[in-house]
Amino acid sequence: MYSEIxxxxxxxxxDLLVVSKMRSIEEVYSIYHQGQRQFAENRVQDLLSKKxxxxxxxxWHLIGTLQRxxxxxxxxxxxxxxxxxxxxxWEEIHRQALMNKRIIPGLLQIKVAAEESKFGFSFDRLLQIxxxxxxNLLSGVQIRGVMGLSSLTxxxxxxxxxxxxxxxxxxxxxxxxxxxxxxxxxxxxxSGDYQIAIEEGSTLVRxxxxxxx
Ligand SMILES: *Cc1c(COP(=O)(O)O)cnc(C)c1O
Numbered sequence: 313m314y315s316e317i318x319x320x321x322x323x324x325x326x327d328l329l330v331v332s333k334m335r336s337i338e339e340v341y342s343i344y345h346q347g348q349r350q351f352a353e354n355r356v357q358d359l360l361s362k363k364x365x366x367x368x369x370x371x372w373h374l375i376g377t378l379q380r381x382x383x384x385x386x387x388x389x390x391x392x393x394x395x396x397x398x399x400x401x402w403e404e405i406h407r408q409a410l411m412n413k414r415i416i417p418g419l420l421q422i423k424v425a426a427e428e429s430k431f432g433f434s435f436d437r438l439l440q441i442x443x444x445x446x447x448n449l450l451s452g453v454q455i456r457g458v459m460g461l462s463s464l465t466x467x468x469x470x471x472x473x474x475x476x477x478x479x480x481x482x483x484x485x486x487x488x489x490x491x492x493x494x495x496x497x498x499x500x501x502x503s504g505d506y507q508i509a510i511e512e513g514s515t516l517v518r519x520x521x522x523x524x525x
Pocket of ligand 1: 331
C-alpha cells in the first residue's frame with residue numbers, strides 16, 4: 313500500500329510520516345527502499361533501537377507521550393516531537409536543546425477526541441499557559457504547529473468535526489501566538505481517517521498499519 317498512499321499524499325501536497333512502531337527492521341527497510349525518509353515511533357526506547365539499526369538519513373519523529381526524563385535521549389537528533397502536552401515537558405525540551413546546541417522542532421498536542429484516554433492539552437488549558445507562562449523564553453523549541461487524534465469511532469461525522477475543531481485551533485494559535493511561517497504543520501490523520509483529515513486541512517498524516525498491511 314505504500315506507493316498508493318504516498319501518491320495520494322503527494323498529489324495533495326501532504327507530508328507522509330510512516331509510523332514504524334512494532335514493525336521489524338526488515339519491514340522498515342522495505343519502505344525505506346521505496347524512498348521514504350520520515351519515520352515515527354511512539355516510544356523512546358523503540359526509536360533509539362530502530363535508529364541504531366537503520367540508515368542515518370532517516371528523519372525520526374516522536375509521536376507518543378514523552379516523559380521528561382527521556383527527552384535527553386532524543387534531543388541530539390529528533391526531527392520533530394509531535395507530543396508536547398505539558399509546559400514542564402516544553403521547558404525540558406528547551407533545556408536539552410540548549411545542551412545540544414540545536415533548536416528542536418515541536419508540535420503542541422491538543423485533545424479533540426471525546427474519549428478520556430486521549431493525551432494532549434485541553435485547548436482551554438493551552439490558552440491559559442500561552443497567556444500566563446514564559447513560553448516565549450523557550451528559544452530551544454520551535455513550535456511548528458499542532459497534532460491531534462480523532463476518537464476511535466465509526467462515526468465519520470464525529471471524526472470530521474474533531475478535525476475541523478483542530479484546524480480551527482491551529483488557525484487561532486497561528487494568528488494569536490505563533491505568527492511565523494514555520495508554524496505550518498497540522499499533524500492529523502492515521503490509517504483509518506487520513507482521507508477525512510486531508511479534506512479538513514491536514515498537512516501531515518501519520519500512517520502505520522495501512523502501509524504495512
Ligand atoms: C500508532 C499511531 C499512529 C498510526 O496509526 P495507524 O492506525 O497504524 O496508522 C498515528 N499516530 C499516533 C500518535 C500513533 O500512536
